[in-house]
Amino acid sequence: MTKIISPSILAADFGNLQAACEMINGSEAQWLHIDIMDGSFVPNISFGFPVLEAVKKHSTKPLDVHLMIVNPEKYISRFAKAGADILTFHYETVENPLSVIELIRAEGIKVGITINPDVPVSVLEPFVDKVDLVLLMTVFAGYGGQKFMDNSYDRIAELKEIIERKKAHCLIEVDGGVNEDNASILFESGVNVLVAGSAVFGAPDPLKTIHNMLNT
Numbered sequence: 364m365t366k367i368i369s370p371s372i373l374a375a376d377f378g379n380l381q382a383a384c385e386m387i388n389g390s391e392a393q394w395l396h397i398d399i400m401d402g403s404f405v406p407n408i409s410f411g412f413p414v415l416e417a418v419k420k421h422s423t424k425p426l427d428v429h430l431m432i433v434n435p436e437k438y439i440s441r442f443a444k445a446g447a448d449i450l451t452f453h454y455e456t457v458e459n460p461l462s463v464i465e466l467i468r469a470e471g472i473k474v475g476i477t478i479n480p481d482v483p484v485s486v487l488e489p490f491v492d493k494v495d496l497v498l499l500m501t502v503f504a505g506y507g508g509q510k511f512m513d514n515s516y517d518r519i520a521e522l523k524e525i526i527e528r529k530k531a532h533c534l535i536e537v538d539g540g541v542n543e544d545n546a547s548i549l550f551e552s553g554v555n556v557l558v559a560g561s562a563v564f565g566a567p568d569p570l571k572t573i574h575n576m577l578n579t
């Protein structure tokens with residue numbers, strides 16, 4: 364089974380993003396997660412294209428870009444050009460998810476769809492065979508450092524059942540409150556990609572934390 368760690372740069376030292384990228388380059392993490400927040404869909408504002416471009420310049424890992432913005436369809440081409448390798452949008456932010464999926468595909472990059480914890484998993488059923496990944500938020504999108512929501516395990520099982528029933532091949536990613544303590548049970552539950560911000564960048568030894576998350 365595919366097991367990927369995608370550390371979230373949101374929890375890094377923004378005064379030294381180059382060092383953060385280089386640390387991840389030298390780690391066992393396979394992707395780098397980039398949180399784009401607009402102060403509208405979510406109450407927080409993170410960063411935009413210039414920072415994404417700077418990270419792209421220094422990162423050797425695929426950039427896993429998580430859009431928490433209204434009207435994502437307006438910016439897909441710019442995010443692709445700025446360096447996104449995987450572009451994930453929130454189902455809640457669009458009227459026609461299929462057309463957004465097609466717009467992202469047209470850029471020649473991978474596509475993901477995501478929902479907040481209060482959105483029924485069943486809304487994803489029409490899309491699981493059309494995307495490369497489904498991201499289940501395990502906290503409400505907007506801030507790093509929140510506590511993992513325990514009802515997420517039931518949601519992961521429901522998503523897995525839908526994916527199997529539809530014989531789809533998308534990866535399952537979870538984001539929010541992931542750490543060394545819950546990583547192994549999440550992988551055992553069928554999750555393929557773990558996003559971890561504060562657990563990695565706040566750790567005394569981030570390389571060891573990433574290793575432990577992949578191997579315990």
Ligand SMILES: O=C(CO)[C@H](O)[C@H](O)COP(=O)(O)O
Nearest residue numbers: 504505507508539540560561
């Ligand atoms: O999308 C996000 C928040 O909206 C972040 O990716 C997520 O919260 C990661 O941070 P942490 O691992 O510290 O919970």
Ligand SMILES: [Co+2]
Nearest residue numbers: 398429538558
């Ligand atoms: Co995220």
